[in-house]
Amino acid sequence: MTIEGIREHFRCTTCGEEHAYPLFDALPAKTATGLTCPSCHGEIDIRLDFSFGLHGRVVDVFIPDEIASWEQDGEQWQFYPFLVIIEPLDKDDPGLQTWLPFWHRAKSPDGQVRTYFGRYALCLQVDPFNGLLEQARKKGYFQD
Numbered sequence: 001m002t003i004e005g006i007r008e009h010f011r012c013t014t015c016g017e018e019h020a021y022p023l024f025d026a027l028p029a030k031t032a033t034g035l036t037c038p039s040c041h042g043e044i045d046i047r048l049d050f051s052f053g054l055h056g057r058v059v060d061v062f063i064p065d066e067i068a069s070w071e072q073d074g075e076q077w078q079f080y081p082f083l084v085i086i087e088p089l090d091k092d093d094p095g096l097q098t099w100l101p102f103w104h105r106a107k108s109p110d111g112q113v114r115t116y117f118g119r120y121a122l123c124l125q126v127d128p129f130n131g132l133l134e135q136a137r138k139k140g141y142f143q144d
């Protein structure tokens with residue numbers, strides 16, 4: 001599945017072969033178990049080219065421990081927000097970036113699952129993102 005505004009590249013770091021995966025599956029797999037090349041069992045790198053000019057490599061992915069779930073119109077819905085850490089590949093890059101894409105999944109009574117990508121996901125450098133969290137922490141949010 002291709003996402004509008006983003007070009008995805010899944011390239012083996014050993015043999016250089018390109019592969020294709022749904023980003024929804026590949027992102028969590030990358031950090032949980034690693035993505036392995038079907039040809040040589042080398043590691044697969046995920047690179048993303050965003051239409052607004054960011055070209056980067058996925059270095060880490062976080063998803064919530066518990067996925068929100070609810071029933072609507074006879075279908076079971078789930079919400080998957082991801083926090084993706086991206087290392088820009090451009091020479092004069094501004095440092096690590098955060099990307100917060102999200103997906104909805106709907107499971108119909110007959111078991112069919114549809115996956116929807118939420119457009120307009122936030123993409124922000126790590127420092128301003130951390131600055132927002134720090135402001136919120138000072139007011140008592142995001143405390144352990």
Ligand SMILES: [Zn+2]
Pocket residue numbers: 012013014015016017037038039040041042
């Ligand atoms: Zn390979």
